[in-house]
Amino acid sequence: MTSPVVGLVGNPNSGKSSLFNLLTGLRQRVGNFPGVTVEKKSGVMRIENLPPVEIIDFPGAYSCYPTSLDERLVVQELTNPKGDLFPDAIVYVADVTKLDKHLLLFTQLRDLDLPMILVLNMADLIEEEGLQVDVTGLSRRLGVPVVAVSARANKGVSELKKAIADLLRNPQEFRPEEPFYEPGVLARDVLGDLRQELPARNDYHALLLAHHASWLKHVPEKTRHKVQEARVKNGFHSLRAQVEETMERYDTFEPIVRDTVRRAKNKSSFSERVDDILTHRVFGPMIFVLIMLLLFQALFAWTGWPMEGIEWFFETLGNTVRENLSEGWFTDLLVDGIIAGLGGVLVFVPQIAALFLFITILEEVGYMARAAYLFDSLMQRFGLNGRSVVALISGHACAIPAIMSTRTIANWKERLLTIMVTPLTSCSARIPVYVILISFAVPKGTFFGFGYQGLAFAGLYFLGIISAMLSALIFKLVLKSRERSFLMLEMPDYRTPVWRNVGITVWQKVKSFIMEAGKIILLISIVLWGLSTYGPSGAMEEARAQVQKTVEEQGLSDDDAADLLASEQLEASYAGHVGKFIEPVIQPLGYDWKIGIALFTSFAAREVFVGTMATIYSIGSADDELRIRDRMAEEINPRTGEQVYNPATAWSLLVFYVFAMMCMSTLAVTKRETGGWKWPVIQFTFMTALAYVSAMVVYQVLS
Template sequence: ELAASLPEDLADRARRERNSLAARGVDAATATAEARYRMVDAVVAEVVRAPLASLSWRERLDRVLTHRVSGTLILLGLFTLVFQALFAWSGPLMDGVGALFGLLGDGVAAAVPEGLLREFLVDGLVAGFEGVVVFVPQIAILFVFIEVMDDSGYLARAAFLLDRLMGKAGLPGRAFLPLVSGFACAIPGIMAARTIKDPRDRMATIFTVPFMSCSARLPVYTMVVGALFSEGRVFGFLATGTVIMISMYLLGIAAGLLSAGLLRRTVLRGGRSPLLLELPGYRWPQPRSVLLEVGRRTWQFVSRAGPVIVVLTVVLWVLAAFPREVDLDRDYDALRAEAAAAAGVAPDAPPEAWTEGLRAEMVRIDDMEGAERSARSWAGRIGRTMEPVLAPLGFDWKIGIGIVASFAAREVFVSTLAVVYAAGDAGEEDEALLSRIRSDVDPGTGRPVFRPLVGISLLVFFVLAMQCMSTLAVVRRETGGWKWPLLMLGWMTGLAYVGSLLVYQVGSALGF
């Protein structure tokens, strides 16, 4: 309407300027608004004198929290505090959950006669559920921090602070809240993108949300960090695991922003809508509302993961435990008899009569037999079929089975490893999964299966890969077709494979 009221030569010039701005990735409406505000600021600076003393404490605090330098440092400090709490402070709670499941496993083992049913109950269901429930304290802590920052009014300041950064990737400032929701779960984050009116901005936001490290990735991060990076400090006070986890979260953010920028410069080319945001007042978070919301979100995670885990645990246990009769390379019963004879103990003596040295040797023989039976199981055969594709990433067949299962839901990876490592080893159902992972050795090379380089490669894969069928279903519903879900699946999986490949191959070449 405005262009129609202008002289033709002026309207043509306006259109040329608008096209020129769009070609450089600058939104004309945003540029116009910013120019007007700069002019208003200049006029106000000339005619208005407001002494600093007249500013309220809220305005002074806003100047600090939304400042480009101090605000960014505070934001990074808060995220560091969150990850320190997730990794270092949640340990006692996780140990308590693990102890409860240990007692449950012992109770089931004592109540059920030795045999196939006991193996299924202890090594399948109990171990599988423990692999997820043990991480509930960390997930709850993450939700507590998110709710406190939101309830206090800080998240809106963070959105304002990050608007310029997201603008460089072609995302609107309104995308911040869906992205923050994605740290809890991608599904509500994708649905929160409905508030973004521009269809290109909305699609770019939906494509970016799954890169945020959701709570389903947290069990995998914690397992790998706990197994391989639990020792050491950075700067004398930060746990090494905290630094690793911060790096993974930042990698996901960077990958999401780069993917969004690529989209906005290709298939979703065009300007972005400006951020219009009213900063809420500061307020003390209400403990009751925070706890209720944390409980709701935590239960949502457990209830959504539970049915998937039960079904996949049953399937994986069957694949890992059968066939029961397989040809083994060694006679392990004879090895046990030889070890007992060397220790001067009768072969049929109860474990209470074993010496410490004999007990350690029996554990080693049991581990060897369990590893060979696992390799010859149906799951082992499937994993070995996939191994040539995954070997360049540093992954063996056990990790491969976990990765395939995790495409249904990421959190299944931990319970899958619990099933695979427990198969054929029912006598040690109370042994921690992390201990089994640390002690697993590749029989071909004699090197540990899980090494720091393999751990980093695995973390990079899980940061970048699309491993959630529920998320793809929601994207299909929100976009009205399979084009975007399939594009998301292909792009993220390919990016994960290439990223993991580069980490492992470059690290191996450098001698790590």
């Protein structure tokens, strides 16, 4: 027997992802749905006497008449019985406290003749909200098994697994006896003309295919033309039919909810009382800025000890390897290339984990939706949408899923603008660069309890946000669109975070960062070590001869001679030639050829900058105990005799990394989301030009 597939479906904020984590634990895979960049989460659930059950967590959707690309994906997969992701059964997750709002999509999927279970999630709030729920009556009236579950409190899960097992063993027992909705006269006329053309399971399935044939990928092109002809012939108006169907469905299921879910007298809920403050037009934005300030301050100030522990580990590992292996190129590659490169980036994992932790908590407690509502009117002035706030905040963790999240923005222009400017928000890959350069740019000290360096760290994040907003305003003036904007958003109740969800999310994100960044850094570190160690034979021999002459003339010690030889050979290496080639272009920004090498390599991914620095400054260093920051602090410009990493150069680099597009993966996602290379090229060009000009102005002014 093949592994059965169960789809988790429900409205946004129904607790669907919490239930997914509960059913699958760490037996999860994260990928993309076929042909699109929407993140697909799937996992394995174990049920006795059944093969491993694959659980697919579909994106949140409100209806089978989508207003976002996420909803389109749900309709695409659930109307394609021959698709690889078509489920054997559906577990429909609804918030029991908002059941009257969450049953529209349920009744539509029920009419698709899909075996279903209705999960009443948030069951722990039934008593708290003063609800009386007739689960048996609801099951009888809706014609499906109904299970009350609290994913937060881990209650009702065993009953749900039993219901899923029964559903998978006997799916025919859970077929609907009669539909919730019958297509109208015009729809029936259209379906009559297309009966032979549409490969539908029933009338409602055929109706959805008729509505969405123009964009459903599994509908053949020939059929699309015939659908359009049939719609024109019968005067079928799709939007009007959708509205009529939606109203009729509400008329059908709302009485069922009223009869089976009884509420206590209306009273102001905890969420409403909190919203009076957090969404206040004056206090709301102030509280948001304070939350962000505390978040960035925490990232910089509260992760010192674990970072020092990781630094110590890689120092000890490098010294141990060098002491126990014989001298030679292989030992140098391990210590100066691989260990130095990886250690230079993995030391920042505590801060990256902290960033994902804070953002996940904000999502779990329900604050992200408030931020979208709070700033919608402001976003509109810049050509964006309230949902753009979610993408911009998520962009502080990683621009890739943030860009994917724009699929919930229905307006094309607002979605495009959000995609274009989201990479300007400082993602977790910039953390290593910021941390190491701020130590050169800003002195230690405190201001009303806030560290200067932590404030500078927060300032860089706010600079990214401000630049994103101003860039969006410019794009808004350039791009013209008549499409109307609107924000449709459901406010979830405030709830204590489900720490299991938080832990799983942070673990997956950090693991993904380590694996993805690790592969890039490992490859670049090995290549860079080779380019930095070897060079044209004539140039390398000339460098050795020059060093030998200097040693004899000045009587240098063995350690000084080794450092001088390493420096001269690095300059004569292939990497040195690359750095020297681009040095005239970056010199107005205050950068030397070594920084040029790091800029060149980090266009693959920003975090490679620190790994490159670690590799360059490790090669030939006589003192293995020196950490990368100490080694950079000792670097002297031979022309001026000043420190290379002075405040002017450090600030120039910081501003460059705030604005520059240094992530090939982000460009690839932009290309997939916009359908071509036009917008990624524009995005890369304007961000790089902004970075270059801004960094040059900063350096020239400060120096």
